[in-house]
Amino acid sequence: MADNKQVVKHGDISQRVGVEVIRARGVDVDNLIKMLIANAGAEFASTYYYYTILRMHLAGHEDYKEICEDARLEDRAHWELIVPRIYELGGELPNDLKAFHDGAGCVAAKLPDPPTAVNILTLLLESERCAIRSWIAICDITFGKDPRTYDMASRILNEEIEHEAWFIELLAHERDGKIVPSGHFRRGTPGEAPYSKNAHFYNP
Ligand code: ZN
Ligand code: FE
Numbered sequence: 195m196a197d198n199k200q201v202v203k204h205g206d207i208s209q210r211v212g213v214e215v216i217r218a219r220g221v222d223v224d225n226l227i228k229m230l231i232a233n234a235g236a237e238f239a240s241t242y243y244y245y246t247i248l249r250m251h252l253a254g255h256e257d258y259k260e261i262c263e264d265a266r267l268e269d270r271a272h273w274e275l276i277v278p279r280i281y282e283l284g285g286e287l288p289n290d291l292k293a294f295h296d297g298a299g300c301v302a303a304k305l306p307d308p309p310t311a312v313n314i315l316t317l318l319l320e321s322e323r324c325a326i327r328s329w330i331a332i333c334d335i336t337f338g339k340d341p342r343t344y345d346m347a348s349r350i351l352n353e354e355i356e357h358e359a360w361f362i363e364l365l366a367h368e369r370d371g372k373i374v375p376s377g378h379f380r381r382g383t384p385g386e387a388p389y390s391k392n393a394h395f396y397n398p
Contacts (some may be wrong), residue, residue, distance in 0.1 A: 212342075213284055219339040226335060226343065227285035230276055233328050234287070235298030237273040241321055242266055244303040248318065251309040258311060258364055260384060264319060265357045267385020269325075275390045277341055309355035312369045319361035323361045325354040349389040 201238035202209045217223050245266035250259045280287065288294045295302070303321045304315035359376035366374035381388075 209253050216308045216340040227283050230280050232299035235294050236300035237269045239295040240298045240302045241269040247305050248314050261360050263384045268353050268387045271387040271390040272301045315365040322357040338377045350387040
């Protein structure tokens with residue numbers, strides 16, 4: 195199918211076959227780039243930045259702090275994983291941090307008032323839920339058409355689903371005195387990111 199839709203000419207550096215082939219399979223590349231920038235904004239601005247503040251305010255709960263730190267560093271890994279893909283697709287980040295923040299696909303996880311552990315854990319939980327919805331939307335539009343973006347989005351989704359389970363477990367314990375196991379134990383090192391690989395590779 196792609197063979198009779200070849201658009202990139204010999205030696206042409208203004209277009210990309212990596213884009214041509216996914217467009218030929220039905221991906222709306224401009225829309226995909228917009229969604230990836232919004233998701234990158236959610237990872238970097240709505241969560242990584244604000245989780246730093248949330249983690250500080252879980253003082254006295256070393257267990258909650260560590261899990262928050264895992265989620266924080268893994269969201270940073272998601273940002274690092276997805277940004278190169280935006281450029282490969284021919285997109286770019288806004289050259290303005292405020293515009294980038296304001297275009298994020300999830301609301302900023304600002305320190306709640308009062309900053310109790312229950313309020314912070316609730317905010318963390320709902321932030322992870324937004325991330326799950328955002329990444330599965332990328333999976334939906336790339337499945338069977340853009341294996342590279344799909345692979346990245348599904349790795350990220352794996353970790354976002356784990357993050358939701360962690361915060362359900364912690365919030366159930368802290369707020370309701372209930373046991374709702376996440377099914378997981380702590381990461382080996384903070385923010386290990388087993389699917390998006392914080393520690394083991396950079397800009398795949
Ligand atoms: Zn994330
Ligand atoms: Fe997350």
